Amino acid sequence: MEDVARLAGVSRALVSIVYRDAPGASEATRARVLAAGNELGYRPDHRARLLGRTRTRLLGVTFDVQAPFHGDLVEALYLAAETAGYDLALSAVAPSRDESRAVQSLLDYRCEALVLLGPQLAHSALTVLADSHPVIVVGRKVRAAGVDVVRTDDTAGSRLAVEHLLSLGHSRILHIDGAKFPGAAERRTGYRAAMRKAGLTPLVETGGRTEADGADAAKNFLNDSPPVTAVTIFNDRAATGFLDTIRQSSVEVPGDLSVVGYDNTTIAGLSHIGLTTIAQNTTALAELTTQRAIARLTTNSTPTEEVVTPHLVSRATTAPPARSHR
């Protein structure tokens, strides 16, 4: 920085002004400083920059390194944060690295706010964190004090799935749930409500969130062969596992059985899977997340719960029920 200042014939402060795009420098010198900087290959030291200023404008994000949906969200968050003039610090959650570890490392970097993607942390832990920092939980409905929540309206999402199937003519619809994972309860509720509203009896089987969980559910399904013509499944990962197993049996999809997933991850859209699914609006989720974080940081806004409406993406795994099953 010193060198750039010298080369451009200005003070260090002026260089700082130019590189921050702050007012207080004429166009001429601005150009001169940037030219000097380029010549010397100068790039401001991000750490020092953060140290010096009162606000770090750093958003800490924890994500599951194995969840494709988190990948989509992270990408959207980069975009949203950048346009708002904030920076992202990533911290991965993995089997050998739990969430509290991930969060601690973010705090050590003095992130101003914590964005937790589908966290499994206990309510108490969330409350403790929220004491000292704005905490934005994404994709999980929590009622922890002082915590912002940005999530998809999962109840509505499940309802959409059921309504789609109803409109195709199905009436015997099974739901394979996500056990205790974030969002599972709401998706179960939405399914039940939509079924009752249609005068039908809900039927729920326990599932999970991974492909293996979906495959297990499929095995049970093939064993029990319940009299259903359609299935809504907790998420796309479980749905692909389910599909994969079902397709190895004599049951045809969507001929004998329609299947609806949830999340609209990249994998659902692949032509050979062609999974009908409920799309979460990652862009909206990401934008609301950064908006909330910034509101909490810059105004005395109190935590809110933002709910984003999902929509259905119809692909190849749903069709009217076969005649024999009607």
Place this chain on the structure above:
Amino acid sequence: MEDVARLAGVSRALVSIVYRDAPGASEATRARVLAAGNELGYRPDHRARLLGRTRTRLLGVTFDVQAPFHGDLVEALYLAAETAGYDLALSAVAPSRDESRAVQSLLDYRCEALVLLGPQLAHSALTVLADSHPVIVVGRKVRAAGVDVVRTDDTAGSRLAVEHLLSLGHSRILHIDGAKFPGAAERRTGYRAAMRKAGLTPLVETGGRTEADGADAAKNFLNDSPPVTAVTIFNDRAATGFLDTIRQSSVEVPGDLSVVGYDNTTIAGLSHIGLTTIAQNTTALAELTTQRAIARLTTNSTPTEEVVTPHLVSRATTAPPARSHR
């Protein structure tokens, strides 16, 4: 820090010593300082820490947010880096965020070394980076000047796949390659070499790295129905796409067709997929990567190429060829 020092009745420097676990403090005061720190909830500011010290001990890692194999590697890297006393900074690569962006942001944080997972950067770009920092490329064979490479012996991996199939009695084996992606050339070469060594004629079809690429290859395969009894595929993602499509046809796996993938990602091991695959040793890759980074940083070691031996994981997608095909 000031407060902790005051409470413990020592100087700030002493607090620093204690928190760095550096020599120069008696056990008694060490305990006193830590107690004071705990009471005040003190955690050293990571940014300031990095600024003050000459070495940042920060390893920058770029990874693809959608590649499950990268997820596995990142997890292993956290472990390896931590035991070596280094810290990790993650920067995601995504469709809307290219590698040079990801790398720049790491440099702004003054990472000491760059770890690039399966980078697609041009040789020239790598060389430029390597001019100013140790660069460790993981999982791609590059011959760029000054760049360390840590990778799996992909030629050997492909050979393992072919030998496994040969030992089961196959002789008509097709390879669906990974086009221009990292590792594709070596895997193709290994396949060809193993086939020739067995006196057989290599047969290669163009594939890719995603599930969709694998599914496309499967469609072509079903159209052309080449006279083969086994297929080795570039990676697990493509292999699952391939399998998924094949399983919807009348072709039985492994009855009519054996399939071998590559990477041993979590998904390959799922019971319903049961993909026979070539396992890369992520732990070894991660350890060698940090070792190399540290060697480059602390000694005047010149770049090397470290090659890790893969092994075959036999699951349910391979079996002896059906009689009709022999």
Place this chain on the structure above:
DNA sequence: AACTATTACTAGAGCGCTCTAGTCACGAGC
């Protein structure tokens, strides 16, 4: 001509640590 505003710029403190160069006390060695 004397005043205030505004623009362009600079000096220097401060962010929260680390680290070098010390000081001080105490015991060992001759």
Place this chain on the structure above:
DNA sequence: GCTCGTGACTAGAGCGCTCTAGTAATAGTT
């Protein structure tokens, strides 16, 4: 009794920025 070494501790500069307060010069007002 003197030096020397060692372990425990401290003072204060420095890391590379930002930011407040201030100066100098020019323009606008009455």
